[in-house]
Amino acid sequence: MRAIGIKGGKGPATNLFIDQIAKPTAAEGQAIVKIRAFGLNRMDLLQREGLYPLPPQAPPTMGVEFSGVIESFGPDGHEDFNIGDEVLGLAYGGAYAEYISVSTHMLVHKPQELSWEESAGVPETWITASQALFLIGEFQSGQSVLWHAGASSVSISGIQLAKAAGAKAIYATAGSQEKIDFLEKELGVTKAFNYKTQDWAAEIQSATSGAGVDVIVDFIGATYFQGNLDVAARDSRIVLLGLMGGGKLPEGVNIAPLLYKRVRIEGSTLRSRDLEYQRKLRDTLVEHALPQFCDGTFKVFVEKVFPFEKIEEAHKLLESNTTKGKIICVFE
Missing domain, CATH: 3.40.50.720 (NAD(P)-binding Rossmann-like Domain)
Known part of the structure; x- marks a missing residue:
């Protein structure tokens, strides 16, 4: 599958390139999600430069928030999710790719009122x-x-x-x-x-x-x-x-x-928290924020959407510190 790699393992935005890596498999309690959009975060810039201490669960591929469609499940424990469900989610890493394996504890049913781009800008932020x-x-x-x-x-x-x-x-x-x-x-x-x-x-x-x-x-x-x-x-x-x-x-x-x-x-850093802590935060989001996304009280402000292939340009925009809201990349 296609994923964003970093030439030499770290470096400036110009080192980003489209790589071919193995499609992930789902372990117990995980789902495979076909990604439609993913959000950029400042930790991605630090990780790209080799300056972010990754948690042990994180794969080398960057990206922690995404929206997409569930393709399959690992053994057991997929809560109330089904194959074909539209979801948004938070991961330890791996969202800069066409597919991601992620715990179902960190998935949320995507509100129909939100676009793929808006949904990808919700989880981490x-x-x-x-x-x-x-x-x-x-x-x-x-x-x-x-x-x-x-x-x-x-x-x-x-x-x-x-x-x-x-x-x-x-x-x-x-x-x-x-x-x-x-x-x-x-x-x-x-x-x-x-x-x-x-x-x-x-x-x-x-x-x-x-x-x-x-x-x-x-x-x-x-x-x-x-x-x-x-x-x-x-x-x-x-x-x-x-x-x-x-x-x-x-x-x-x-x-x-x-x-x-x-x-x-x-x-505090959210990414290094254990799965149970993150699940509780997921549940808090579902209880307190999701209804207000649906009725329009809460808005996801998206500054700019880039195609997946323009990841270098997207990183450079985030580095400029000129944005108001999320930068999103999409698979078209």
């Missing part, structure tokens, strides 16, 4: 956002939230989840006026701040009259660490999901707010 907001951030109705990288797919999902769950205020950061306008006018955040032209931490302190924010979801890391502590409310939670700004703190960071504000910081 919406499950990550749900985990960050509810499981780790312990968000409650009436609290405030700050989403960094506000126009990223995870933050776009998280903003919608927070609104639906009764957030009293939602703040976001982004790097262009176009993204600021999108966040405020399209998604309806309380206020978005341009980190290139504004001191976002000072602006949030002013907007909250010094009270700060209850839940902060951060993808940046070191360069935002002090700002996050400064805007954290008392008894707040900071959820660290990425290190786009580095992992080593600059000199002079004042960690005192950790103590006197009783701030809790927790990092």
Whole structure:
């Protein structure tokens, strides 16, 4: 079958090529899905560069979220799924290919209201956002939230989840006026701040009259660490999901707010979680988000769709940090 490989095992987007590999087989509790579309994620860029620690279950082929049609099953345990069902799913890897073997615990029946492209943009982003907001951030109705990288797919999902769950205020950061306008006018955040032209931490302190924010979801890391502590409310939670700004703190960071504000910081990577943990997150998505995809309350924002053969171009667009929403590749 066709799959995306990396010349030399790692490197820039120009190293991506269409390879021929063996079609996977389904183990116990797994299904073989013929993929119609798959979503790109920032971890894919890191994996391509050889900088992402893969879980032991992951195959060499990139890609963790997809939509497609069930072709067959392994022995036993395929829940309420049947051959021919249209599904979306999350995997440890292998979605950049025509077929994937995946646990049925990580499959979801595809809503008819969503296209193949939209469906492929749901699993990783919406499950990550749900985990960050509810499981780790312990968000409650009436609290405030700050989403960094506000126009990223995870933050776009998280903003919608927070609104639906009764957030009293939602703040976001982004790097262009176009993204600021999108966040405020399209998604309806309380206020978005341009980190290139504004001191976002000072602006949030002013907007909250010094009270700060209850839940902060951060993808940046070191360069935002002090700002996050400064805007954290008392008894707040900071959820660290990425290190786009580095992992080593600059000199002079004042960690005192950790103590006197009783701030809790927790990092998380979804891909390294065990199957049972991911299944629980899948069930949370089905219970709380799926109905709102069907009635149009939640939207999957797709920035651009590429044919499978244009994977190099798709990776380069993701690397540009100019997108608002998902980049999807399709098999035509």
